[in-house]
C-alpha cells in the first residue's frame with residue numbers, strides 16, 4: 001500500500017545520492033511524486049534521475065549541492081523555485097558522522113559535522129519556510145538519529161549535532177502548528193548504508209551492531225508512509241526508543257550500565 005497523498009506533490013530530498021535519501025526518493029517516485037534531488041555527487045543523482053523518470057514517469061530535477069555552503073543552498077533553492085511553483089515536502093536527510101572520542105576529534109571534523117548536519121539542515125529549512133507558512137501547507141522531515149536522543153560515547157560530536165537537530169525540530173513544530181505545516185523528526189538506530197564508511201573506519205561498530213542493523217528500504221518506507229500526516233517522531237527500531245525514556249527517568253543508572261554497551265565502537 002502506498003501513500004496516495006503524494007501523487008503530483010513536489011518533494012525535495014537532500015543527500016539523495018545514496019543511502020536512505022535515495023531509497024526515500026525511489027518510494028516517493030513510485031507514489032507519483034515529482035522530485036528535486038540534492039547532493040554533491042551529481043553523477044549519482046543523474047543516474048537516479050534517469051532510473052526514476054523511466055520507471056515512474058514523474059518529473060525529477062537534480063542539483064549539485066553541498067548543504068554546508070549557505071550561498072549554494074540559497075542559489076539551488078532559488079533555481080528550484082524557478083522550475084517548480086512550490087515545494088510541498090522537504091526531507092532534510094544530508095548528514096554524516098565520524099565516531100571518535102571527544103579528545104581525538106579534529107576541529108575540521110567538528111565544524112564539518114555541525115555545518116552539514118545542523119547549519120545545512122537549518123539553511124535548507126529556511127528556504128522553504130516563507131512559502132509553506134504563506135500557503136499554510138507543507139511538511140518538513142528532519143532525519144536526526146537515536147544518537148540525538150541518547151548521548152553515546154565515542155560519537156560525542158555527532159551526537160551533539162543530532163541533539164541540536166531535535167531541539168530545532170521540536171521548536172519548529174510548535175512555531176508552525178498554527179500554519180498547518182507538519183514537522184517530523186526521524187530517529188533511526190544503525191542502518192546498513194555507506195554512512196559507516198566514514199563513521200566507523202575500523203568497522204568495529206558495524207560488527208558489534210550487525211544483528212540490529214536496519215535496512216535502508218525499511219526506514220525509507222516508514223518515512224514515506226508518514227508524509228503529509230501529523231507524525232511527530234519516527235523512532236526505529238521502536239524498542240530502542242525505550243532506552244531514551246529510561247535515560248530521562250534514570251540518567252545515572254543508564255549511563256553506568258549503558259556506558260560499556262554504547263562504547264562498542
Ligand SMILES: NC(=O)c1ccc[n+]([C@@H]2O[C@H](COP(=O)([O-])OP(=O)(O)OC[C@H]3O[C@@H](n4cnc5c(N)ncnc54)[C@H](OP(=O)(O)O)[C@@H]3O)[C@@H](O)[C@H]2O)c1
Pocket residue numbers: 014015016017018019020021038039040041042065066067068093094095096097116143144145146187188189190191192193194195196
Ligand atoms: N546509517 C545510519 O546508521 C544512520 C542512523 C541514524 C541516522 N542517520 C542519518 O541518516 C542520514 C542519511 O544517512 P545514510 O545512512 O543514508 O548515509 P549515506 O549513505 O552516507 O548517505 C548520506 C547522504 O548525505 C549526502 N551528503 C553528505 N554530506 C553532504 C553535504 N555536505 N551536502 C549535501 N549532501 C551531503 C551524501 O551525498 P554526497 O556525498 O553525494 O553529497 C549522501 O547522499 C544522515 O543524516 C545520517 O546522520 C544514519
